[in-house]
Amino acid sequence: MPDSFEETPLLRCITFQVAFEQLRNSAYCTLFLKILPLFLSGFLEAAPFAMAEGETQRQLLKLIQEGRFDLFKGELQRDEDLVQAVRRKHFGKSGDTLLHYAARHGHLDMLAHLVDTLEMDIEMCNNDYKRPLHEAASMGHGDCVLYLLAKGAKVDCLKKADWTPLMMACTRTNLDVIKDLIEHGANPLLKNKDGWNCFHIASREGHPQVIQYLLAVAPSSWDTESKIKRTPLHTAAMHGCFDVVKVLLERCQYKPDSRDNCGITPFMDAIQNGHIDIARLLLEKHKACHMAGDALGAQPLHLAAVTAQDEAIWFLVSELGVGVNERATSLRLTALHYAAKEGHASTIRTLLSLDADLQARDGKSRSALHMACSGQHATCVSILLQAGLQDSRDCTGTSAQQLAKKPEVLRLFEGIDVSMGEWPARK
Structure with missing residues (x-):
């Protein structure tokens, strides 16, 4: 058969007919046709019963x-x-x-x-x-x-x-069930696949009475961390469990500013989730550092900007004296850059009201306007333009307007000329 041979619809039809005739004349087909009525009869009789x-x-x-x-x-x-x-x-x-x-x-x-x-x-x-x-x-x-x-x-x-019944029980407030399991031999020190024991789970759920009981029956249960090195103190701070954090600080010996694999401290967890009362408690009782950076160099101020925790930003800048223009990471980003990148309009307003530098450029000479346009955040672009931030070019010669794609963002630049000055030098 030549290599260029192509099967046509007519040829497929002929092939099928030949195959069907061979099957019809075979003994297997004869047998199948005999038992088919019996099979269908049995199926129809059994179907209603099933x-x-x-x-x-x-x-x-x-x-x-x-x-x-x-x-x-x-x-x-x-x-x-x-x-x-x-x-x-x-x-x-x-x-x-x-x-x-x-x-x-x-x-x-x-x-x-x-x-x-x-x-x-x-x-x-x-x-x-x-x-x-x-x-x-x-x-x-x-x-x-x-x-x-x-x-x-x-x-x-x-x-x-790898969750045990005791771990499941610690997600609830029923202390009697927890006691019954432990009194029947449940091991409170076992860990699940993420490295959490029942004490860690109870810390997340925010039940101080469970925490107190577990410390009584297993005094070392607090000294644990997950596979990504998060402690129960991290977890309680993140979830806003004030009463549990208070117990942990009073009865456990966690090191101040212990870090997980990403360099996050319990204070950072509290701030980036808006739990200012816990942040204050960590400052007062645990000597937490409000300027510590994570593994990339982002401080609590920058993390709060990413998660739009405006009250936490006020707390850091107004009460603790954190500089509103502090830089983070090797890119030297400000909190204003982060807020614009994430599209948090209210956070941009908060930072500007705290005298954030509108003209701040990062390590690539990008302004907050570049960040907002890159994310197609029209409201943020509008706020920055109305505040007086003019478009400019970054170190690659790209203007913020060139990053705009959505019509609602492009319309904001109508009638605005981009500065054609020299390109900023790469920092």
Whole structure:
């Protein structure tokens, strides 16, 4: 066959007909045609039964969720085949079993019936490797937790990402459940795949009573850090957990200005998330440095500009005396550059009201106008132009206007001439 041969529609049709005739004359085809009616007959007879069975199983899930034990028990007693079908059944995308549903919703009577009467395995996992004990602990159902533990459930079983039931319990305020797990042997020092132990998790959730208890039963549990070197103090400061931060500063021995892998300190976390009360507490009780820079050299002022924390900027500049024009990173960016780049109009106004240098250029001779135009932030461009910032060229000869792409940004430059002076020297 020549290399240039192309299969035409006509040739494909002929090839298909030849293949079909060969199949029709074969013994396999004869056999298939004989059993096909039997197969279809069986399928049509089984389909209604399968649909009815599926509907019954869904009804069981609904009864569990609603806690209607008598109806639930009655359904199972009437149909032994249903019992066998659901004993090891995993439902839906999550792969939950009836035990997971009962434990999650806190229905002890149903949970006990499934274990004692149906003899379901209390260690059955769903698709996230959660056991019923994880569900009961995470939802704070103490009676279900105690029942499962009494039945021999593994107290430190792991779900996906290596979370134990105790870790799940520490996301809630139910201290009794946490106590029950620890009294039954749960290890408070275990870490999940991110390097968090239960103390770290409780610090994020902001429950000082849980923190106090964990320190009492595991005094060293505070001395931990995640895989990216964040401590519970970082986490509590970031999430605005003032009462927890207070306990951590009083009872733990964290080093002032401890840094994570990005060079972020707890004070920076508090500032860039707008928790000024925690920032004050860290300054007063922990001697935090309000001028420390992260791994790239950005100070709390610059981080606050990135996240538009205007009150934090006022606090840093007006109360702590931080220079509003402080430079960050090797590019020598000001807070005004950061605010313009992120498109934070209110932060630009705040910085200008604090006498930020409107004409400041970074290490590449770019103004805040370049940053705003690069991000297509029309409101920010308008504010900067109205404040008197004129367009100019950076060290590559590029004007801010040349970076504008959106029509609403381009319109702001109508009638404005870009300075054609000499290009700034590269710094």
